Amino acid sequence: MTDLRFDPALPWWAIALLAGLALAIAGFALWRGLRGWAWRGLAGLAAAAALAGPALELGSRARLSDIVILLDDRSASQSLPGREAQTDAAIDDLGQRLAALPDTELRRVTVGDADDGTLLATEISRALAAEPDSRLAGVIAVTDGQIHDQAMLPETIPAPFHVLLSGRAEDWDRRLVIEEAPAFGLIDQQVMIRLRVEDQGAVPEDLPKQANLRLSLDGENERQVQVPVGTPLELPVTLNHAGQNVVQIGFDAPEGGELTDRNNSAAISINGVRDRLRVLLVSGEPHAGERTWRNLLKSDAAVDLIHFTILRPPDKFDGVPVNELALIAFPTQELFMERIDDFDLIIFDRYRNQGILPPDYYLNIARYVEQGGAILVAAGPEMASVESLNLSPLGAILPARPTGRVIDQPFTPELTDDGRKHPVTADLPGAPAPEGEGGDDWGRWLRVVQSTPNPDAEVVMTGAEDAPLLMLSRRGKGRVALLTSDQAWLWGRGFEGGGPQLELLRRIAHWSMEEPELEEEALQADVSDGLNVRFTRRTMQDRAGPLLITRPDGETEEVPLSQTAPGRFAADWSAPEPGLYRLQDGDLRRVVALGPSAPKEFEQTVATGEHLAPLVEATGGAVLNLSDGIPDLRQVAEGRTAHGRGVAQDWIGITPREAATVTGLQRRPLLPGWGWLLLISGLILIGWLREGRGGRTGGGRLPGQAGPDDARA
Incomplete structure (x- = not known):
């Protein structure tokens, strides 16, 4: 590599001025007719070039x-x-x-x-x-x-x-394509999944143009339907419970040797939600805690509340016309017979069996519970009287029978062993520690109705003299909750420090309406970092597990569960591959989709x-x-x-x-200083000799030179 570089002795403007002066002198000499004008100009330019310091830069290169x-x-x-x-x-x-x-x-x-x-x-x-x-x-x-x-x-x-x-x-392949699937859906209503089955690659001509599509919800009740290949279609699915619903869709691999069957199925998780929770609240009489239930339910935007309060019992004869006692008549026929199945929860708050509802209505309420409804009874002293709901046909489904005694003495609500396990009462803020492990952080209540719980009822809280305070039970497909005190409002007023009144009542109501997070027998799978899962088993039993896991390929694995809290057992586990996993612990089953059942790598395979x-x-x-x-x-x-x-x-x-790289550089002046001196001096000498011998090139004369006229003379 050879380049020309300059190392000027003077600023470039000075060198340019010198070169311009040399050209001007040469031009003047040309105008005057001097024959050495070119040599004079070259000498000036050579002097300017010498001051510019030209040099050759020689580089040595190495090939890359x-x-x-x-x-x-x-x-x-x-x-x-x-x-x-x-x-x-x-x-x-x-x-x-x-x-x-x-x-x-x-x-x-x-x-x-x-x-x-x-x-x-x-x-x-x-x-x-x-x-x-x-x-x-x-x-x-x-x-x-x-x-x-x-x-x-x-x-x-x-x-x-x-x-x-x-x-x-x-190569050819048949695959399942999920074009559109909802993330949420309303319970007991259809959601649409848009999908298609398509072929790719060199598909055999004799391959059937239909696929036998299999559909199951949470791994149960599989149904099959024939679908055409290459045609988009909408598949209706009805969600039957709140929380995660796993829809598995797939078809059997066709004969003929497709590339893979990894893209022949898909697992879709749809979260089931209720449109709005419809609650009927019937207050038997005005009392200090009545407003508590109303405020709780009205503060929840997802709840539609209908509230009736009975201000005047039927046995009171004061001559006041009925149409002057209420804005509307109590529509008992419509609420408890015709439209009862529209409600998710019925709350009886200090309600007395005083003849407003005939026996057929109570029987219909019991049928409503057996078929999946829920009632919550918040009782007061009336529970121990002859007007107790327990003496009506509704008493057959209540979780306890009153003894007829009302205990009027202060007490601090206590959690039972079952109460420390049950999601309704477990981890309530400020809960008293077990006996011998600390003091109480809750305020006291003043009254409780003594009752005898049924064998199948779960007593989660107790009051004075260890009388059952809160009992939960299941009847058929429905649920019943019984609170044997009307003193919960004391917590809301901060009496003796108060307590988690709204949280307790909220949990009771939402358990009654089958919220998944409050199920006492449940299996949760929290997925994190792709295929890492934390299993949490909630149970009222003293032990749980091992958890039986069925992998997508049919292989099974047992995972032991360790206790982390009363009624809580957990385990951390990593899945070997994406897919649909079936979980089982006793009679409890769950399906969980880890990653896409058809990984992105296998969406298109040709x-x-x-x-x-x-x-x-x-x-x-x-x-x-x-x-x-x-x-x-x-x-x-x-x-x-x-x-x-x-x-x-x-x-x-x-x-x-x-390509190459420069390994070294060497700079050499274009001419040494004495060389420039000889060049400039030689150009000046040639110009002088040219002028001395040749004289003028035009019509002018030098002194002593003879002209044409002198020769003729």
């Missing part, structure tokens, strides 16, 4: 090797039949051929699985950023062409880009060069199938065709770049 990037796709879709062997053979063959080329370095990049699929374009960009453009001779990708980050693909690169596709020309074609075309590369053989490798000049067909097989080319 060319770089070829070889991308090795090892994503999950490359594990399909035949592809791994094709990839291994191609990588080994190309690696050996590139290693045999002189001055060529190989950069091998392995592309694995990622949460978002095959990020081949991202790896290409990273590999290009790590290498200088001047040394890049080519990029070769051995892949099935199924990438999921096409937006990251560069528009062009300074070398040929070749794609060698694994797979076979006769090899294609479509996604990488823009970069291949922009660089003059080629897309070739490894099923046709591993192509030959050649070196071609930059700008020439980088692929073609040889005598026996295809070939791909890389372009040697002949």
Whole structure:
């Protein structure tokens, strides 16, 4: 490498001024007709050049090797039949051929699985950023062409880009595509899942054009339906409970050898929610705690509340017309007979059996509970009287029988052993510690109705003299809660420090309405970091587990559960692969979907060069199938065709770049100082001699020179 450099002795403006002055003098001499004008000008320019300090910079260079990037796709879709062997053979063959080329370095990049699929374009960009453009001779990708980050693909690169596709020309696959699925749905109402079954690749002509679609909700009640292939359709699903509903959809692998059955099924999690919770609150008489229930239920935007208060008992005869006692008549027939099934919860707050509701109404309420309804009875002293609801037909479903005694003495509510396990009362803020482990943090109540609980009732709180205070039970498909004191309002008023009044009443009401988070027998699976799961088992028993897990491939595994709190057992577990897992502990079963049942790698499995074609075309590369053989490798000049067909097989080319680096520099003056002096002096001398011999070149005369007229004389 040789370059001309300058080391001026004067500022450039001074040198330019000197050069301009020399040209001006030469021009003046030309105008005067002096024959040495050119030599004078050259002498001035030589003096300006000498002051500029020209020098030759001589560099020694070392050639740099060319770089070829070889991308090795090892994503999950490359594990399909035949592809791994094709990839291994191609990588080994190309690696050996590139290693045999002189001055060529190989950069091998392995592309694995990622949460978002095959990020081949991202790896290409990273590999290009790590290498200088001047040394890049080519990029070769051995892949099935199924990438999921096409937006990251560069528009062009300074070398040929070749794609060698694994797979076979006769590959085909049938897959399930979920086009649209809701994340939430209303309980007992249909939601629509939009899907289609489609074929890809070289599908056999005799393959049936219909698929037998199987559908199940939470792994139960599987039903089948025939659907046409390639036609979008909407599948109705009815959610039957609150919380997570797992819908599993799939079809059996068709005969004929499709690539994989990993994309033949899908698991969709839909959260079941209630439209609005409809609550009927009937207060038997005005009292200090009546407003508590109303405020609690009205503060919840998801609750539609209908509240009736009986201000005047039927046995009171004061001559006041009925139409002057209420704005509307108590619609007992409509509420308790015709529209009772519209309610999610009925609350009787200090209600007396005083003849307002006939026996048939109570029987209908009992039927309502047996078929899945819920009632909550908040009782006062009337529970121990002859007007007790226990003496009505409703008493058959209540969880306790009053003894007829009302205990009028202060007491602090206590949690029973079952109460420390039950989600309604467990972990209530400020709950008293078990006996001998600390003092009480709750305020006292002043009254409780003594009762005898039924054997199947769960007593979760007790009052004075260990009398049952809060009891919960199940009747048929429904639920019944009984609170044997009307003193909960004391907590809300802060009496002796108060207590979690609203939280307790909220939990009782929502347990009655079957909120999943308050189920006493439940199995939760909290998924984090992809396939890591924390199992939480809630139970009223003293032990739980081991948890039986059925994997997507049918294999089973037992996971022991350890106690973390009363009624709480947990375990941390990592799933080996995405898919649908079935959980079982005794009679309790649960289905959980971990990751997509059809991973992104298997959404589309037929090899294609479509996604990488823009970069291949922009660089003059080629897309070739490894099923046709591993192509030959050649070196071609930059700008020439980088692929073609040889005598026996295809070939791909890389372009040697002949890059080099400077290893040293040496600067030599164009002329030494004495050389410039001789050059300038010689030019001046030649100009002087030229003028002295030749004189003027035009019509002017020098002194003493004879003109034409003198010769004629």
